[in-house]
Amino acid sequence: MNDSAIDLDDVQGVIVRGYRVKLVRHFVLTITDAAAASKLIEALVRGRAGFPTITSARLIAPKPASFVNISFSAAGLAALGLTAAQLASFDPAFQRGAADPVTAATVGDVGPSAPERWIGGLDNAARVHIVLSLWVASSAAVMETVSAQLRSAFVGGVSELYVQDGSEFPDNAVHFGYRHGIAQPTIIGMPPRKRDAPDAQPPVPAGEFLLGHLNAAGGTYRVLPQELSSNSSYGVFRILEQDVAGFEAMLARYAAETGIDPEMLAAKLMGRWRNGNPLTLAPTAQGTPLPDAELNKFDFVSSDAAKDDTLGLKCPVGAHIRRNNPRDAAVIGTGSTHHRLVRRSMPYGPQYDPAGVDTQARGLIGFFINASIRNQFEFLSSEWNRRDDFVKSATGPEGAAAGNAVYNISGEDVLGGVNDPATSSFTLAGKGPKGSANRTLGGFARLVTTRGGVYCFFPSIKGLLYLARLTAAAGTAPYQR
Template identity: 60%
Template sequence: MTTASIDYTDVQGTILSGYRVELARHFILSITDAAGARAFLANLVDGTGGLPAVTTAARPSVKPDLFVNISFTATGLAALGVTAQELATFDPAFQRGAANTQTAQTIGDVNESAPANWLGGLGADGGAGVHVVLNLWVTEDPAVLEATTQTLRAAFAGCMTELLAADANALPDNGVHFGYRDNIAQPTVLGAPRRKRPTPDDQPVVPTGEFLLGYPNASGGTYSVQPAALSTNSSYAAFRILQQDVAGFESFLTTYAAKAGIEPELLAAKVCGRWRNGNPLELVPEGGACLPSHQLNDFTYVQPSDPANDDTLGLKCPIGSHIRRNNPRSEAVVGTDATHHRIVRRAMPYGPAYDPARPDDTPRGLVGYFINASLFNQFEFLQGQWNQLSTFVKAATGPGGTNAGNAVWNISGEDVFLGVNDPGASSFTLAALGKNGANNTTITGFSRMIQTAGSVYCFLPSMTGLRYLAALGSPAA
């Protein structure tokens, strides 16, 4: 694959490079004065007027105290002056917006997760009043977070209304509230800045155009929008606030592990695809000490040339596990392969760490971006297809032939974490050798583990695009 040449100074940093930080605050804003909002943006782009500058993908020589990025909804772009004809060239899911009824049905934002129940009224009127997501990440100092927050609020106070400020705080060892080690597997994007600590894996490098507009994507085409100034080096994202029912998940493990006749920690590993310390079931099916970081993502599922390690049937890592659904790797699936549907995840926990000795109902979960070049073909595909359906897996037998089983019999229900999982229909299959799943164990009747507390479909313009938006009200524009 030909190396892509990317101008890192033109790309917002969070798209290609995650920030290793302890704190974050995400401001969700509604534009009330377009001219004032454009003036605010002009200062933010270059760090003038006392504001911090938008962070690019160019790696600094010294790690800064903070990072800033900004994105816009379709109605936000329209408020700044992008025309309806131009917006019609954008991703169809982005045009609908996160709070649209079709969107909510597609990705499972229903019942308690419906837009009508979102924080800050983000789902009101189909999300029409949600215009801007302004991101502030802080390396470690709470004083920097508060001082920069004061500066930003003073700057946007006359031109934008703050609908919500969503905070995030890192947990020890890159953990999340369900107890798993997180941020292990991210796609390797062609042309992206080299990682300080590379984590080798078995998977192909993903074409640049799956994450940045203006470059070839996995299908051989190129995503683009009009005007051209908003196209190359821009991207899309779903900004999500996902509330985790930690007490409910721990209760699920205890109750359903007993029904399945296994230990709770093994069930936790089976529904995720990894042990809570990050070890993948494919490499460590029996548990054990944490593997070195460079081994945690170096595995695959289907290995016809290596029958001893082939896991076509999901006997080690269930086919319906969270990581296998969201990236089936070498597995045979309906439609295109996993490379066409990868996403970059930039999310952090929010809320205090959960203490099982003192259960409480304090809100806690994950908040951040799910980044891609096509919300329709990447984020919505994963959410609406692989996470909610079990029929995407093609018929396939392992080394033992049909008498050992077939992959299509060894998956059921929806993703335990990201599925809707109504108790009347929820199920999860633990596979065993046997024709047509005869010896499988299937657990049923459990509830949804994660509720959507807010969602915004965003466009992350390039630096060129940000300057174009900031100048829309000028005579030259």
């Protein structure tokens, strides 16, 4: 397959396009009758009986009021008729599933985040078969109308285990106050969109997000049967609860202890100010928001001492954005391009009111999209987010006397790691040999708790039609739980 050619009509839109909407509703479904579920899939692909149609990556003008995409767990594909031999060709992490003990240990879903504590029946992987997502441009009325259409389509084939809504906040903010959705990868073969800001980072081969296309290693990810092996993808569905009160208390505590402004501390932990400006470009003050085209035009390494940040003096080596995309910094693995993710998330729950007594759950919900869960999502979660030895020895233009990157990171990711007050650590780098001028923050707890997860497979549009035919062709009996 030519890597420069992506069949937009065959790719589910969520994989390669951001819908830029205000509302989302995720339905977690279990298959009760495989034959009826197959008919449901075909009806959604064809748009029959007045049901909403699965959204492809092809741009539609004018912009639709809603978008629908569908994905399946390994148990869901088995319920539709894929054999054990066929499923054995899928990503090993996908075969394990999100609730598996090995998966949980790998990505840090332990303690309060452990699968047995998940909500909505998501702990029972055998029953979690489908995640169907409905994105709506702005109208709550449209959300309810389309949801009613979908629910009428569910009857007889699937039942709802859980439903979770999300809604966009002003200025694309999340509950911790940061602007989100910045630094999405540029995918080779995708036509540019007028509203997308140019990305200074290397474009990423389509095969990092789509099966059957060349990936960064020069190979292709494929599965059996062949009908599912082109233009499909994997998604990691996550419900991530955020402790906003704990985060703000943490900032206040360390501001008092260090004399550093709380907003500067917030920027150091993330690597960006809350308005999105990166510390590498705005190291001393937040300033006015940079144009979208400027927000991602930076690297961490330069031969020019004024621009270089090898040591993390501007953006800490352990900052959230630097752990998840080290860019040109020296790290273990095969470089950032091989481990990029597409993020499709939205806040859920009400915005935090520091003046009120508030015990409501809030956080982020959505998908991490990748063509290899193990090499992308799980690698980032286990290697770069949870280890502090992923950074290779590196000095800046001033030499070893100014420091070495390996001494300027400690602990796990403050926002994505498993942090215990007894062991947690975050390094604020100073200029000096072997970390001699560094300052370390410690004693903080975990700020993000996993409340649910599903490892999903997004078939291509043709793949969905294959699944719709599979049950009928095999004469599969109604699925029995």
